[in-house]
């Protein structure tokens with residue numbers, strides 16, 4: 001046994017401290033606690049500072065990963081944060097919710113033999129450090145006198161706004177809700193993404209000069225055409241997300257204790273029903289809860305129900321674990337917290353009592369057949385496999401569809417057959433001159449970072465469009 | 472923040488507020504509503520736009536104090552502000568159209584809510600009959616306003632203290648019985664009232680529109696809290712309504728869903744009463 005020949009065993013990421021599962025399943029405090037300076041330095045040291053880094057190609061907003069990690073190694077965390085913010089206005093959020101395992105960390109060269117560099121955790125460390133140490137604002141760009149309206153303050157809208165304000169545009173975000181952030185505020189729970197962090201990142205944009213008008217529903221309060229023609233915006237960006245709930249169309253779905261994940265999570269997150277009765281918005285919680293679906297939304301709804309006092313929470317998913325679209329970390333966290341997973345099961349009916357309350361959910365078992373268009377194996381029903389789950393609350397988390405308010409109030413806006421807006425991949429421009437779109441309202445439900453990528457490309461598209469028009 | 476410019480107590484449990492909301496007034500039409508959040512910890516509740524002054528940029532809301540959120544709103548005074556007013560939401564009532572004879576029925580607070588719609592029916596050249604019902608005489612509201620626009624007006628009270636002793640359906644049934652040609656019935660009020668109005672008009676197939684009042688959270692079609700079954704289909708009251716064909720609505724399901732938070736509503740209401748020393 002020659003010592004020389006033996007290769008070093010693959011290294012792992014410096015682990016991140018977390019709240020104990022038994023404790024955290026009873027509170028809404030953040031689960032993952034972040035790196036200390038020492039931990040961040042140890043992780044950053046492992047980065048090979050590749051000549052031709054592959055990590056950055058996995059990031060939809062092209063964060064200069066190698067450079068910011070180098071600045072961490074130099075212990076200049078403030079400069080590292082500024083470096084990230086050159087391309088990403090919301091690093092504290094991305095560090096927490098990006099599915100890094102399929103993005104930057106997936107392509108990291110160090111990761112071919114080891115666990116990849118924990119890019120997301122480092123990004124989070126740097127962004128948190130900067131926020132907690134009063135990071136300076138970037139230099140203000142002189143105004144160019146042109147006005148752009150951004151519809152929706154989700155990650156797509158915020159990114160587009162941030163980039164345009166840096167280019168000197170006068171930017172106003174029009175948001176339907178009373179709080180900014182879109183899904184970051186109403187969908188993703190506090191224990192995964194504290195709302196104070198979302199508000200702080202938005203506040204930073206505001207300080208840079210972005211104006212936000214709340215309670216403003218485009219398509220109702222004002223239409224896209226009115227923004228262009230009457231309010232004289234030079235361009236409009238639509239980033240309204242894919243916020244319409246999808247139901248299964250099975251009997252019993254309108255029972256009182258059946259909710260869409262959107263309703264359940266909005267009550268709890270945006271309206272703070274977890275602090276009822278200090279906050280007025282109530283939420284109902286069952287003793288035995290079934291959440292139908294397998295994505296991040298399902299994980300969030302299940303873990304929220306657990307924290308609100310359900311004694312048993314099941315995730316009911318019609319495919320198997322391998323096909324689950326949720327972020328890996330969320331799946332692991334959910335398992336640790338005691339969420340039960342029923343794979344290859346599909347609901348067919350919710351059973352109710354005479355008060356309209358759910359008393360059970362009839363399901364059938366599934367098996368995997370041939371792959372479908374998405375490349376995932378298609379689940380097919382097992383004959384005669386009907387059984388009843390003993391549950392008293394059901395949350396439907398099977399996806400979202402296009403919200404019709406903007407499309408139906410905007411004549412001339414080209415849509416796909418699913419009702420999503422048709423927009424150019426590179427510039428975001430739609431069928432209406434001066435009107436751009438990006439994020440979930442174009443792609444259907446995707447990720448925070450892909451919505452941000454679209455917002456960024458649209459900002460560039462708007463700049464080119466308005467510069468060409470002026471010339 | 473949306474400032475309160477005027478306040479009127481219509482009866483002990485029904486209040487009227489005039490709010491500054493210029494963006495809403497620019498485009499609002501009869502039958503639309505706003506979502507109101509009184510303060511930072513408040514819930515979002517839907518309230519119909521009962522009047523709108525485009526020049527001043529003000530809207531009027533009329534509401535019955537039934538629980539914590541409406542009581543909180545009712546406790547605010549002129550000069551104070553509500554945190555959020557969003558709208559106008561929902562589809563306008565198709566009232567700016569000539570049908571012939573239109574009967575507008577308001578139950579309780581519904582009388583104020585249907586006022587702008589009744590006015591629009593009248594202005595479109597319809598023969599307007601209004602029927603306003605309440606439990607007792609003191610609770611009848613908007614009487615002068617309604618009288619001014621009605622070609623015929625009826626009032627009913629459950630206890631007979633004013634007008635016809637009985638329900639709005641008593642009068643409606645009479646009119647139908649007497650062979651009055653009615654082209655459209657529009658009803659706003661408690662769910663059982665809308666249900667019985669629809670039952671009354673069904674045999675003669677008189678087109679009947681009801682304005683539903685499901686629970687709502689966002690009121691932009693995002694959450695599905697407001698879903699109702701109409702003609703066997705799932706519809707969202709906030710974006711597909713609030714008006715629906717009265718003969719197609721599953722009222723029992725709607726009533727069940729309206730009671731979803733009964734326990735929590737009692738907790739909020741009791742806390743409110745305790746803190747404000749008021750009676751329940």
Ligand SMILES: Cc1cc2nc3c(=O)[nH]c(=O)nc-3n(C[C@H](O)[C@H](O)[C@H](O)COP(=O)(O)OP(=O)(O)OC[C@H]3O[C@@H](n4cnc5c(N)ncnc54)[C@H](O)[C@@H]3O)c2cc1C
Pocket residue numbers: 097098099151152153154155156157174175176177180181182183184187188189216217218219239240241242243265296297300327403405406438439440441445446447448449451
């Ligand atoms: C529960 C949940 C968990 C998720 N977890 C993750 C995760 O861990 N990682 C990840 O990458 N992705 C996750 N996603 C997906 C991700 O959040 C979305 O893909 C992303 O937020 C889409 O961004 P967006 O800007 O396109 O739209 P949204 O975030 O949906 O924002 C749209 C905004 O527009 C506003 N709006 C809508 N209509 C109007 C109108 N007519 N007028 C004015 N404003 C309007 C809305 O109120 C909202 O604020 C999750 C989604 C959900 C629902």
Ligand SMILES: Cc1cc2nc3c(=O)[nH]c(=O)nc-3n(C[C@H](O)[C@H](O)[C@H](O)COP(=O)(O)OP(=O)(O)OC[C@H]3O[C@@H](n4cnc5c(N)ncnc54)[C@H](O)[C@@H]3O)c2cc1C
Pocket residue numbers: 504516517518519520532533534535536537538539540541542561580584683684685686687708713729730736737739740
């Ligand atoms: C489109 C629309 C327009 C509306 N317009 C008006 C209006 O102009 N004026 C007005 O007074 N009300 C209106 N409502 C009803 C109003 O929103 C509720 O009365 C209000 O939300 C009650 O809040 P709360 O906290 O005070 O009472 P809660 O504590 O929520 O409820 C107290 C009691 O009222 C019942 N209740 C709760 N919500 C409703 C509801 N939506 N409809 C009927 N009963 C309910 C409950 O079952 C309970 O018995 C409208 C509803 C909709 C959907």
Ligand code: SF4
Pocket residue numbers: 058059060061062063065088094095098100103104105119120123449
């Ligand atoms: S923004 Fe997301 S994908 Fe890009 S580097 Fe950061 S964590 Fe990775």
Ligand code: SF4
Pocket residue numbers: 046047048049050053054055056065066069107108109110111117119
């Ligand atoms: S590819 Fe990985 S190792 Fe190379 S620079 Fe990027 S993060 Fe560092």
Ligand code: FES
Pocket residue numbers: 686687688689690691692693694695696697698707708709710
């Ligand atoms: S209230 Fe949320 S969809 Fe209607």
